[in-house]
Amino acid sequence: MESKTRPHVVIIGAGFGGLNAAQELHAAEADVTLIDKRNYHLFQPLLYQVATAGVQPGDIAYPVRTILRKQKNLDFRMTRATGVDVDKRLVLTRAGDIPYDYLIVAVGGSTNFFGLDSVAANGFGLKDIEDAVGLRNQILSMVERAMQEPDPDLRRAMLTFVVVGGGPTGVESAGALSELVRLVLVKDYPRLNIKEVRIILLEASAHLLAAMPERLQDITYHTLLAKMVEVRFCATVTDFDGEKVTLRGDEVIPARTLIWAAGVQAASFAATSGLALGSMRRIIVNQFLQVPEHPEIFVIGDAAHFEQDGRPLPMIAPVANQGAVIAAQNIRNILQGQPLRPFLYKDPGILATIGRNAAVAKMGNMEFQGFFAWILWLGIHVLRLVGFRNRLMVLLNWAWEYFFYERGVRAIMPNIEKQIKS
Amino acid sequence: MESKTRPHVVIIGAGFGGLNAAQELHAAEADVTLIDKRNYHLFQPLLYQVATAGVQPGDIAYPVRTILRKQKNLDFRMTRATGVDVDKRLVLTRAGDIPYDYLIVAVGGSTNFFGLDSVAANGFGLKDIEDAVGLRNQILSMVERAMQEPDPDLRRAMLTFVVVGGGPTGVESAGALSELVRLVLVKDYPRLNIKEVRIILLEASAHLLAAMPERLQDITYHTLLAKMVEVRFCATVTDFDGEKVTLRGDEVIPARTLIWAAGVQAASFAATSGLALGSMRRIIVNQFLQVPEHPEIFVIGDAAHFEQDGRPLPMIAPVANQGAVIAAQNIRNILQGQPLRPFLYKDPGILATIGRNAAVAKMGNMEFQGFFAWILWLGIHVLRLVGFRNRLMVLLNWAWEYFFYERGVRAIMPNIEKQIKS
Numbered sequence: 001m002e003s004k005t006r007p008h009v010v011i012i013g014a015g016f017g018g019l020n021a022a023q024e025l026h027a028a029e030a031d032v033t034l035i036d037k038r039n040y041h042l043f044q045p046l047l048y049q050v051a052t053a054g055v056q057p058g059d060i061a062y063p064v065r066t067i068l069r070k071q072k073n074l075d076f077r078m079t080r081a082t083g084v085d086v087d088k089r090l091v092l093t094r095a096g097d098i099p100y101d102y103l104i105v106a107v108g109g110s111t112n113f114f115g116l117d118s119v120a121a122n123g124f125g126l127k128d129i130e131d132a133v134g135l136r137n138q139i140l141s142m143v144e145r146a147m148q149e150p151d152p153d154l155r156r157a158m159l160t161f162v163v164v165g166g167g168p169t170g171v172e173s174a175g176a177l178s179e180l181v182r183l184v185l186v187k188d189y190p191r192l193n194i195k196e197v198r199i200i201l202l203e204a205s206a207h208l209l210a211a212m213p214e215r216l217q218d219i220t221y222h223t224l225l226a227k228m229v230e231v232r233f234c235a236t237v238t239d240f241d242g243e244k245v246t247l248r249g250d251e252v253i254p255a256r257t258l259i260w261a262a263g264v265q266a267a268s269f270a271a272t273s274g275l276a277l278g279s280m281r282r283i284i285v286n287q288f289l290q291v292p293e294h295p296e297i298f299v300i301g302d303a304a305h306f307e308q309d310g311r312p313l314p315m316i317a318p319v320a321n322q323g324a325v326i327a328a329q330n331i332r333n334i335l336q337g338q339p340l341r342p343f344l345y346k347d348p349g350i351l352a353t354i355g356r357n358a359a360v361a362k363m364g365n366m367e368f369q370g371f372f373a374w375i376l377w378l379g380i381h382v383l384r385l386v387g388f389r390n391r392l393m394v395l396l397n398w399a400w401e402y403f404f405y406e407r408g409v410r411a412i413m414p415n416i417e418k419q420i421k422s
Numbered sequence: 423m424e425s426k427t428r429p430h431v432v433i434i435g436a437g438f439g440g441l442n443a444a445q446e447l448h449a450a451e452a453d454v455t456l457i458d459k460r461n462y463h464l465f466q467p468l469l470y471q472v473a474t475a476g477v478q479p480g481d482i483a484y485p486v487r488t489i490l491r492k493q494k495n496l497d498f499r500m501t502r503a504t505g506v507d508v509d510k511r512l513v514l515t516r517a518g519d520i521p522y523d524y525l526i527v528a529v530g531g532s533t534n535f536f537g538l539d540s541v542a543a544n545g546f547g548l549k550d551i552e553d554a555v556g557l558r559n560q561i562l563s564m565v566e567r568a569m570q571e572p573d574p575d576l577r578r579a580m581l582t583f584v585v586v587g588g589g590p591t592g593v594e595s596a597g598a599l600s601e602l603v604r605l606v607l608v609k610d611y612p613r614l615n616i617k618e619v620r621i622i623l624l625e626a627s628a629h630l631l632a633a634m635p636e637r638l639q640d641i642t643y644h645t646l647l648a649k650m651v652e653v654r655f656c657a658t659v660t661d662f663d664g665e666k667v668t669l670r671g672d673e674v675i676p677a678r679t680l681i682w683a684a685g686v687q688a689a690s691f692a693a694t695s696g697l698a699l700g701s702m703r704r705i706i707v708n709q710f711l712q713v714p715e716h717p718e719i720f721v722i723g724d725a726a727h728f729e730q731d732g733r734p735l736p737m738i739a740p741v742a743n744q745g746a747v748i749a750a751q752n753i754r755n756i757l758q759g760q761p762l763r764p765f766l767y768k769d770p771g772i773l774a775t776i777g778r779n780a781a782v783a784k785m786g787n788m789e790f791q792g793f794f795a796w797i798l799w800l801g802i803h804v805l806r807l808v809g810f811r812n813r814l815m816v817l818l819n820w821a822w823e824y825f826f827y828e829r830g831v832r833a834i835m836p837n838i839e840k841q842i843k844s
Binding site for chain 2 (some may be wrong): 065067078079095145148387
């Protein structure tokens with residue numbers, strides 16, 4: 001497959017950044033190997049919809065090989081990259097070492113519990129399919145068990161769902177969870193007393209959606225209140241033992257379910273790479289997205305610490321997508337003896353949906369809210385979903401939910417007991 | 423919820439039998455409690471399509487509460503029934519005892535490995551969602567790993583899939599698996615040598631689809647051959663250690679994947695009930711589907727040993743559905759002082775699909791084959807799927823597969839690491 005004369009580009013990670021970088025290299029005079037521990041690309045922005053029974057896992061997970069089927073210079077390997085030997089130019093994987101001439105690190109991010117071990121052990125992150133399906137099972141099981149619980153205190157704790165973090169993931173999760181319970185599950189549980197259900201959104205600062213203008217923050221706040229979500233500002237979680245959430249100041253909220261949407265950091269590969277790290281263990285890169293001491297290594301997306309206007313760029317999909325284009329182009333430029341192009345992130349705007357007919361959006365100087373912003377959110381997410389079939393399925397699911405106030409995926413599927421056997 | 427004056431009917435199991443019995447009792451002067459350890463009804467006949475990446479688990483699993491939402495005299499409890507106290511008339515469950523006046527046991531069947539512990543430990547049954555998703559992950563992972571395996575012997579073992587049992591489940595699984603590999607995966611794996619892939623169907627007797635006429639058996643055999651499935655008759659598995667399948671006569675087939683479709687028995691509840699058992703641990707019932715010593719207990723479907731024409735009825739959905747109608751009617755008759763009605767099973771015909779455009783069907787004296795039988799199979803299964811939305815989704819998936827030679831659900835989702843927390 002690999003010819004001796006063609007340089008070899010290895011990309012670690014098939015998220016937004018890695019996938020885009022691979023596609024940008026389709027015409028490069030190089031062999032490309034893409035590595036991921038999963039066989040699928042995950043559309044992370046809709047993970048919260050898996051958790052709230054809106055779409056099925058397969059709707060937002062698409063096989064990497066299928067996406068890149070037509071790319072002749074590409075080889076995919078499903079394996080976990082465990083490290084990199086920068087001197088010998090080898091990526092270390094569970095399936096052996098892979099030599100590279102150029103490396104793109106696009107390993108993405110993982111949940112950052114900021115050292116709160118009890119929260120990590122008993123709460124739910126929202127970064128991968130396992131998180132989302134585990135959370136969906138938890139939510140549905142708690143409602144089911146609450147119906148059989150005669151003790152009102154225990155029952156209320158089962159029906160209390162605490163979402164930590166007022167960023168887009170937290171706001172979207174709280175809104176979707178409220179609608180799941182109040183619009184859908186009430187129909188299936190005639191004995192469910194909706195007044196016993198609490199959905200609490202805890203934010204450590206004084207603002208929801210920090211990147212939004214204050215007017216849209218206020219709209220978000222009031223929309224959540226109208227959906228019966230309790231929003232608490234300046235609330236910092238210090239402990240969660242699976243039965244109660246403890247806040248700084250020793251306030252205690254009895255709750256069985258905690259969703260942690262309060263922090264991300266670069267995936268663990270970044271820390272084990274041996275490369276110099278910035279904040280949130282992201283790998284420090286120069287203006288061309290190269291590791292300064294190893295210009296043959298590029299880092300993009302959540303894994304890269306790239307400062308612009310004095311601050312590291314946020315860990316969101318557009319940063320990864322734009323970085324992928326520059327990293328791939330710079331590798332092509334090196335191969336062709338052209339000068340490198342510096343990375344300049346252009347903010348395409350931000351969007352967050354809060355539920356039915358409700359979203360907020362900021363694009364340049366324009367601000368949108370309500371139904372129009374919601375339609376905008378819908379359109380953008382469907383268009384970005386990889387694969388026509390997935391777009392169709394997700395759209396149908398959403399249409400179904402919208403018109404019938406239903407959620408399609410409410411089966412509790414506890415565990416895959418039989419693991420992959422070899 | 424339960425009034426003192428109304429009798430209480432408890433139904434254990436929300437499969438075809440239990441669900442139908444509950445619905446048949448919608449107008450009865452009784453309170454009905456339906457118990458199942460899952461919160462969903464599973465459309466088992468399409469499980470093999472989950473295993474072969476054709477449909478998603480949520481497409482064939484539908485919440486019991488949603489199906490029975492409009493039934494006012496019904497209460498659903500998600501819990502596992504562990505036994506029955508026939509003297510005190512109590513169903514024992516993990517969530518406490520539930521008293522009954524009348525009981526319908528509809529616990530269904532489970533995989534019967536006939537004491538082959540190594541096969542049970544290392545092979546895959548095909549009776550629940552966990553089986554099917556585990557098998558799907560296994561199949562996709564084996565192909566993925568084979569691509570990285572330089573040793574040709576190990577690689578061939580990874581690409582050898584042994585299906586045991588030539589009944590409908592075995593035939594359908596072997597056919598679907600062959601199409602998954604030969605029509606779909608080849609497009610994603612340009613380096614996959616299709617000649618290294620073996621799909622072997624082992625049948626202990628000399629016939630596939632024992633209930634079919636010989637002409638249709640022959641057609642099935644030749645259709646499978648045309649799909650490159652190796653069919654072996656008079657082959658009995660004695661051991662499977664995860665690396666090789668051993669047959670009686672000490673033949674050894676190196677293979678990493680074994681699908682066991684060679685036997686079913688009543689679910690374990692039947693054995694722990696303390697009631698008299700017939701073959702395959704099914705509970706012996708009289709002509710009215712009652713346990714002879716306990717006429718207030720009815721048993722239907724896979725769990726019931728009911729002889730007709732000198733043989734116990736097969737463990738298939740139509741038997742459960744028809745038994746449910748009689749059991750429910752007999753309970754209504756008792757309540758109204760009417761005579762009981764004996765059960766007489768009417769064979770609606772049998773159907774098995776072998777793949778694209780290929781199926782065999784026998785209805786009364788009529789036999790169908792090929793494209794027409796396949797359309798018949800398609801229509802009947804879609805019509806029987808519970809819930810309009812699921813029908814639509816499955817139909818769309820099938821249309822997609824059919825026209826584009828694709829399978830929608832090819833993401834390997836190894837494990838739900840975070841279990842339900844309480």
